[in-house]
Amino acid sequence: MIQLSILKINGYGPWTLTLGSDREHALQMLQASLYKEIQKLFSEKNCLVFLNRADEFFVVSNGLILEDHIEIQKNLEKSFDVRLSMSIGYADSPFEANLKAYEGKKNETFLSKEHAIFGFINGKSEQKVSIMHFDVDDLTSRRKINSPYEITSTIFNLYAKMSKFFLTKNSLTFFMGGDNFIVVANDDAKNSVNDFIKLIEKEDNITLNCGIGNAKTAREAVKLATKSLDTIREIRDSGKEKPNVYELSC
Ligand SMILES: Nc1nc2c(ncn2[C@@H]2O[C@H](COP(=O)(O)OP(=O)(O)OP(=O)(O)O)[C@@H](O)[C@H]2O)c(=O)[nH]1
Numbered sequence: 001m002i003q004l005s006i007l008k009i010n011g012y013g014p015w016t017l018t019l020g021s022d023r024e025h026a027l028q029m030l031q032a033s034l035y036k037e038i039q040k041l042f043s044e045k046n047c048l049v050f051l052n053r054a055d056e057f058f059v060v061s062n063g064l065i066l067e068d069h070i071e072i073q074k075n076l077e078k079s080f081d082v083r084l085s086m087s088i089g090y091a092d093s094p095f096e097a098n099l100k101a102y103e104g105k106k107n108e109t110f111l112s113k114e115h116a117i118f119g120f121i122n123g124k125s126e127q128k129v130s131i132m133h134f135d136v137d138d139l140t141s142r143r144k145i146n147s148p149y150e151i152t153s154t155i156f157n158l159y160a161k162m163s164k165f166f167l168t169k170n171s172l173t174f175f176m177g178g179d180n181f182i183v184v185a186n187d188d189a190k191n192s193v194n195d196f197i198k199l200i201e202k203e204d205n206i207t208l209n210c211g212i213g214n215a216k217t218a219r220e221a222v223k224l225a226t227k228s229l230d231t232i233r234e235i236r237d238s239g240k241e242k243p244n245v246y247e248l249s250c
């Protein structure tokens, strides 16, 4: 069971217009500081926040109850002029959890009207998070042949393919920077990792490594996924044949 909390700035579009045309730099600074604070507050509670198009945030919030969300909401209200809504959903797959959160907001199913929190909360029961951390093998070599912007284009093309592929497995893909992607996964996604790696190898001549982590909280699962990825690198760098996928659980 995965729990997702989706944070969205209230009335952001109309509010941005009040800043006039010379606003882009200010919006970028606001979005970056919001992300920093939201990541800080949720990671302290063993969650992980994913940027969704920079003005929306997805949190894998397994283990958090309504009171945790209210506490974070109060903190954010103290620090920022803008207000955020929180929509919470849980389900067997990450995509369905996103649908539940969406449904909660759309139907105005309030968990706390005062703090603009909508949806359905699972809290501490039945926690299981699976995270897949993908990374391009030896991007450094490509940088010797391709310019920075060409590399970016390649990485974004890969992001589009990954998002589309894993959505068919009811899983959600996020770009983490550099050549790193995290898929908030379920068993279906984990079982199809090798197919995806083969597809990208064939179509784009890119080798991907994938570390998988399974745990009760998002932060622990990401830690294990990254540790798995580093294990693949260690095996490779020791001169042995590397696996494409490595998995750790706790
Ligand atoms: N988000 C995130 N970014 C990382 C991480 N490690 C590296 N990066 C970024 O990814 C870029 C590429 O680094 P690497 O993936 O280590 O370089 P590489 O040549 O592909 O080396 P290998 O992945 O070991 O084959 C770095 O410049 C960082 O921007 C990580 O754990 N998380």
Ligand SMILES: [Mg+2]
Binding pocket: 135, 136, 137, 138, 139, 179
């Ligand atoms: Mg890499």
